[in-house]
Amino acid sequence: MDTLSLQPISISVQTADFDLGQEVDTLSQSDHSIGALVSFVGLVRDLNLAADVVSLELEHYPGMTEKALQYIAQEATLRWSLKGVRIIHRIGNLRPGERIVMVLTAGAHRHAAYEANTFIMDYLKTRAPFWKKEWTPEGPRWVAARENDASAAARWHQIVSERYGNDDHD
């Protein structure tokens, strides 16, 4: 396993907010052969379906969460030429407008960094054990999983199988 993880992967699951600029600096300064760095930041929306969301509560499965994120990042480094992956996912109570998730992917060139970043988010949404509970003026409600998310992850499975003949995942 160690021979497969030469690219640095860093995972954090935390209640605290994060500083995107600082995270980008840390990753880009770690390796000067990095020529492209893609960042994705997910935010809490105030509207989901019909209700006004006052706040969001993020539950997770301690232990499995970190293991699943590590696995997803590792999968990305096996499929694309990357020089670093950094994932932060927040838990606890969040308000609309707050940052909830960040994925940084760094490589020599932009295409790998872009594709790997989307891949990681698509897989995170279907495999990482987080659950959102929305608090609305009418009370709490668990967010239902979206079929779109499952089909987005399945699409990568298809693309990767076609491109690399690799069908041993999922």
Next chain:
Amino acid sequence: MQINLLYFARLREAFQTGQETLTLPDSIQNVADLVAHLSARGGIWANELAANQVFRVAVDQDLADFSTPLHEGAEVAIFPPVTGG
């Protein structure tokens, strides 16, 4: 065998517990057997674990399917489809 069972999110609330330790009869060998065993408790267990319900199972913190075998001391988690990101 004895296993440690965990429940999360909506299912944790529905079952009114997040954790239990269970000693299983010898006939229970995999995830499908366990789900049937829990459903046999009836009530909310039978409702939530019915064939038309969508839920996920992890064994030792890896996503599992109905054929995944169980073992002594396994950590088995049952939870709704995930909604992070």
